[in-house]
Amino acid sequence: MLQVQDLTTSYGPVKALDGVSFEAPRGKITAVLGANGAGKTTLLRTVSGLIRPARGAAYLEGADLTRTPAEAMPGLGLSHVPEGRGVITELTVEENLRLGGLARADRSRPADLERVYTLFPVLSDRRRALAHVLSGGERQMLVIGRALMATPKVLLLDEPSLGLAPRIVAQIFDLLRGLVESDGLTVVLVEQNARSALSIADFGVVLNLGRLIVHDDAATLAADEKLRHAYLGF
Amino acid sequence: MQQFLTTALTGLTLGMVYAAFALALVLIWRSTRIVNFAQAPMAMITTYVALVVIDAGYSYWIGFAVALVAGLVLGAVVERVVVRPVEGKSEINAVILTLGLFIVIHALAAVIFGSRYRSFPAPFGLRGFQVGDLNLAITGFGIFTIVAVLVVMALLVALFRLTDLGLMMRASAFNAEVARLLGVKVGRMLTLGWALAALVGSLAGLLIAGGSLVHPSYMDSVVVYGFVAAVLGGLDSPAGAVVGGLLLGVSLSFVSGYVGSELVALAALVILMLVLLLRPGGLFSHAAERRV
Ligand SMILES: Nc1ncnc2c1ncn2[C@@H]1O[C@H](COP(=O)(O)OP(=O)(O)OP(=O)(O)O)[C@@H](O)[C@H]1O
Numbered sequence: 001m002l003q004v005q006d007l008t009t010s011y012g013p014v015k016a017l018d019g020v021s022f023e024a025p026r027g028k029i030t031a032v033l034g035a036n037g038a039g040k041t042t043l044l045r046t047v048s049g050l051i052r053p054a055r056g057a058a059y060l061e062g063a064d065l066t067r068t069p070a071e072a073m074p075g076l077g078l079s080h081v082p083e084g085r086g087v088i089t090e091l092t093v094e095e096n097l098r099l100g101g102l103a104r105a106d107r108s109r110p111a112d113l114e115r116v117y118t119l120f121p122v123l124s125d126r127r128r129a130l131a132h133v134l135s136g137g138e139r140q141m142l143v144i145g146r147a148l149m150a151t152p153k154v155l156l157l158d159e160p161s162l163g164l165a166p167r168i169v170a171q172i173f174d175l176l177r178g179l180v181e182s183d184g185l186t187v188v189l190v191e192q193n194a195r196s197a198l199s200i201a202d203f204g205v206v207l208n209l210g211r212l213i214v215h216d217d218a219a220t221l222a223a224d225e226k227l228r229h230a231y232l233g234f
Numbered sequence: 235m236q237q238f239l240t241t242a243l244t245g246l247t248l249g250m251v252y253a254a255f256a257l258a259l260v261l262i263w264r265s266t267r268i269v270n271f272a273q274a275p276m277a278m279i280t281t282y283v284a285l286v287v288i289d290a291g292y293s294y295w296i297g298f299a300v301a302l303v304a305g306l307v308l309g310a311v312v313e314r315v316v317v318r319p320v321e322g323k324s325e326i327n328a329v330i331l332t333l334g335l336f337i338v339i340h341a342l343a344a345v346i347f348g349s350r351y352r353s354f355p356a357p358f359g360l361r362g363f364q365v366g367d368l369n370l371a372i373t374g375f376g377i378f379t380i381v382a383v384l385v386v387m388a389l390l391v392a393l394f395r396l397t398d399l400g401l402m403m404r405a406s407a408f409n410a411e412v413a414r415l416l417g418v419k420v421g422r423m424l425t426l427g428w429a430l431a432a433l434v435g436s437l438a439g440l441l442i443a444g445g446s447l448v449h450p451s452y453m454d455s456v457v458v459y460g461f462v463a464a465v466l467g468g469l470d471s472p473a474g475a476v477v478g479g480l481l482l483g484v485s486l487s488f489v490s491g492y493v494g495s496e497l498v499a500l501a502a503l504v505i506l507m508l509v510l511l512l513r514p515g516g517l518f519s520h521a522a523e524r525r526v
Pocket residue numbers: 011014016034035036037038039040041042043083192
């Protein structure tokens with residue numbers, strides 16, 4: 001579904017991503033793991049066109065994403081939920097959601113809004129409130145809901161568990177699993193919380209200092225004690 | 235009573251113009267963090283455009299409409315040609331460029347239109363109304379000023395609050411990167427924002443010029459008052475800019491009427507300093523809602 005080929009991204013002389021290749025298959029969750037500074041965020045930002053790679057490309061159904069401006073991504077079926085969540089706090093909850101649906105040719109239909117509200121009833125109670133008042137967990141739900149408004153084929157999530165209580169993380173991960181199963185959504189899940197991520201992912205990719213260390217089944221990675229100690233911290 | 239009413243009404247009319255000008259500054263500030271010092275000369279040049287059209291024998295209203303459209307175009311061109319190349323660099327670069335533009339437009343206006351005073355027509359009477367034995371200071375043109383600014387503001391509010399385009403413009407202003415990831419063409423929204431701001435600025439220019447004299451620097455003091463009004467309102471808030479403009483207009487009118495007209499500029503400066511000292515986030519700021 002999403003193919004990353006030899007992707008290399010530099011910030012000046014620093015190579016934050018160095019020849020990374022892997023494929024995230026359709027209807028599966030691929031976890032991207034690694035320590036701070038491993039290049040996970042850089043990978044997502046390069047794939048979604050926010051940064052130009054020095055080398056390599058990323059393809060979604062044949063279209064080269066790295067030669068496409070970021071604002072064209074939702075139209076191609078790719079939604080990227082950035083690190084730090086990216087809730088627009090000055091807009092209301094519903095405005096944030098509506099914004100997510102505008103990229104689609106048919107614009108957002110009321111039915112899509114209702115679907116998101118059904119998935120996240122807490123948001124439904126806060127429709128008219130400024131997103132500013134939401135808690136961390138609610139904000140994460142809002143950005144996932146907003147991404148879903150574009151009815152993406154591929155969802156890139158950058159550390160959705162950051163700063164959230166384990167119970168909320170479990171709730172959000174369960175919901176992701178459900179979406180993958182019901183809609184055939186393809187998810188690339190960047191996480192530092194490797195244990196939780198591998199528990200819902202189908203596949204895992206481990207990065208270290210910009211290089212791909214291993215790409216395998218999530219269960220295999222979770223069982224590899226040496227790998228866990230060396231790179232995954234559990 | 236007579237003087238009080240006169241002073242208040244004059245202040246209200248003037249405040250509406252400051253509000254419009256402050257709104258133009260705020261629209262640009264909140265989307266690009268740039269104080270557009272060229273706003274005044276941009277409005278000046280579009281007022282001259284109106285004058286050229288009117289002098290060519292067309293009606294005031296054609297001149298008025300052409301000037302507003304010219305403002306729209308000028309704003310878009312300035313964003314594309316002057317501001318866009320330094321986008322992503324430190325905002326100070328763009329601010330310095332708008333200062334440069336200030337000088338360039340002044341010089342151009344002096345060359346093209348000459349620097350002598352020229353009178354600008356008004357579509358409505360400039361005499362006050364008589365109600366009983368009260369001679370109201372509000373003129374036909376004053377009422378037109380208030381209505382015109384209110385209409386433009388209502389249209390802007392409707393655009394921002396009720397339309398998808400307005401939602402995309404607000405999203406671009408608040409968080410450009412997130413807006414891009416959601417498919418918003420942020421560059422176009424910025425251009426449109428500058429265009430609308432320049433249109434509102436042009437409106438202020440036309441309203442100040444009406445029934446009065448124009449010359450290349452007739453708007454320059456307004457940029458100061460507009461800026462004070464915008465700071466009063468918190469710079470980030472269009473509604474705040476409007477309230478700030480009205481407050482400033484009325485306050486300065488009372489200073490002028492009861493204390494002395496030579497103290498108006500000083501009073502504006504004192505108000506600016508007080509606000510910056512006591513409520514740097516503007517009169518209506520809630521600490522928690524300020525952006526970091
Ligand atoms: N804008 C930037 N300019 C320069 N260097 C950067 C920039 N962004 C990231 N880097 C560097 O690139 C490397 C990879 O950073 P990246 O943010 O992709 O890591 P990450 O895996 O997402 O880390 P974290 O888990 O902390 O979010 C790091 O060494 C970082 O310092």
